[in-house]
Amino acid sequence: MKEVLVVRHSVGGRTFIHTGQKPMEYSVTPIGQGWRITLIITQDVDIHEILHWKQELNVFLFREFDDQPVKKIWFYVKDGPVTYDDLLKRITIFAESRIEYIPNEFGI
Numbered sequence: 001m002k003e004v005l006v007v008r009h010s011v012g013g014r015t016f017i018h019t020g021q022k023p024m025e026y027s028v029t030p031i032g033q034g035w036r037i038t039l040i041i042t043q044d045v046d047i048h049e050i051l052h053w054k055q056e057l058n059v060f061l062f063r064e065f066d067d068q069p070v071k072k073i074w075f076y077v078k079d080g081p082v083t084y085d086d087l088l089k090r091i092t093i094f095a096e097s098r099i100e101y102i103p104n105e106f107g108i
Contacts (some may be wrong), residue, residue, distance in 0.1 A: 002064040037093040054082035
């Protein structure tokens with residue numbers, strides 16, 4: 001299985017992070033009623049822009065399988081805090097809910 005994590009601006013659709021294009025270390029951990037998403041930020045990421053739009057972030061996790069369609073997990077950040085540790089170069093995003101689906105099943 002291959003995974004790709006994407007962090008986008010929910011209104012404009014601007015992609016801030018795409019681990020399929022620029023690999024970086026990340027984790028997604030269930031915590032309480034939600035999920036904690038942490039990323040070790042690389043030099044080319046504009047952390048100030050992400051923090052500026054932290055109330056308007058969408059986080060997606062794409063899981064690609066050899067024998068199954070791609071599964072997409074959409075994490076809803078809503079009012080979950082977004083924090084950055086400059087010393088560790090780590091951003092932490094808390095998502096309150098998520099939805100899993102297979103994009104191929106939603107055609108027009």
